[in-house]
Amino acid sequence: MVRAMVRAGERVVVLDDLSTGIPERLPEEVPLVRASVLDRAALDRAFAEHEVTGVVHLAAKKQVGESVEQPLRYYRENVHGLEVLLGACADAGVRRFVFSSSAAVYGMPDVDLVTEDTPCVPINPYGETKLAGEWLVRAAGRAHGMGTVCLRYFNVAGAAAPELADVGVYNLVPMVFERLDAGEAPLVFGDDYPTPDGTCVRDFIHVEDIASAHLAAARRLADGATGDLTVNIGRGEGVSVREMVTRIGRVTGHEDVEPQVRERRAGDPARVVASAERIAKELGWSARHEVDEMIASAWAGWRLRNDG
Numbered sequence: 001m002v003r004a005m006v007r008a009g010e011r012v013v014v015l016d017d018l019s020t021g022i023p024e025r026l027p028e029e030v031p032l033v034r035a036s037v038l039d040r041a042a043l044d045r046a047f048a049e050h051e052v053t054g055v056v057h058l059a060a061k062k063q064v065g066e067s068v069e070q071p072l073r074y075y076r077e078n079v080h081g082l083e084v085l086l087g088a089c090a091d092a093g094v095r096r097f098v099f100s101s102s103a104a105v106y107g108m109p110d111v112d113l114v115t116e117d118t119p120c121v122p123i124n125p126y127g128e129t130k131l132a133g134e135w136l137v138r139a140a141g142r143a144h145g146m147g148t149v150c151l152r153y154f155n156v157a158g159a160a161a162p163e164l165a166d167v168g169v170y171n172l173v174p175m176v177f178e179r180l181d182a183g184e185a186p187l188v189f190g191d192d193y194p195t196p197d198g199t200c201v202r203d204f205i206h207v208e209d210i211a212s213a214h215l216a217a218a219r220r221l222a223d224g225a226t227g228d229l230t231v232n233i234g235r236g237e238g239v240s241v242r243e244m245v246t247r248i249g250r251v252t253g254h255e256d257v258e259p260q261v262r263e264r265r266a267g268d269p270a271r272v273v274a275s276a277e278r279i280a281k282e283l284g285w286s287a288r289h290e291v292d293e294m295i296a297s298a299w300a301g302w303r304l305r306n307d308g
Contacts, residue, residue: 156171166207190264200240206288
């Protein structure tokens, strides 16, 4: 996100508590304020020192399983932290706010394409905190004259550059990489879903496309847009887990990989695929990267980190 904004000519300052952030990944010219969004005094100082006029809020705890085990932590970081940040924005006269939300707000939608009007029924504390975050952002925007955009991510994959690859092994693509490196069969949880091949279907979106969507949202607000907007970020195309494993095998040179099927995981919906019509209409945005590009870029990052 920072790289995309700098390349687009925006002035950027980053505030991060570095609980997961890696400061060496920032361009040298970008200032870093090491602080938590829970630290109101640090926020006030940063807004004043750097003359902040808009915020792109990416910081959150985001592991679904961990959120079930530590709901209080997730509500504190994701909801109370956002409340503190929005208060600082209001007092500093910030008039533009972009919020990173998630398809987790929808829960288990029983529709072919998830639109922004699909009912939000989150099924875990992480999804709940994202939905509550949207409510807070929209309410604060209306009360304090901020233009706001909430962006609901679908399944993020890929890397903008090998050195920027995700270091966690929490999502399908790196989990398959890890199994392949260990000489083990990738795991598929459930093959009896009502889908063409029996495995779950998801909408995978390249992280560079996520960044460009945020930039489009920020530019919309910089151009004077007011009110609130909530949009999905997805490709609008579903890929099954089994197909994804096959594609990963082909891209990484493991063509004969055959997944090992385990029992379904609780709470996994059969199909979650975005409708990308509203974001195209409102922001003029559409995804540029295909699935194989996501896999290849993520694999390059994986090899850089695990072969070095």
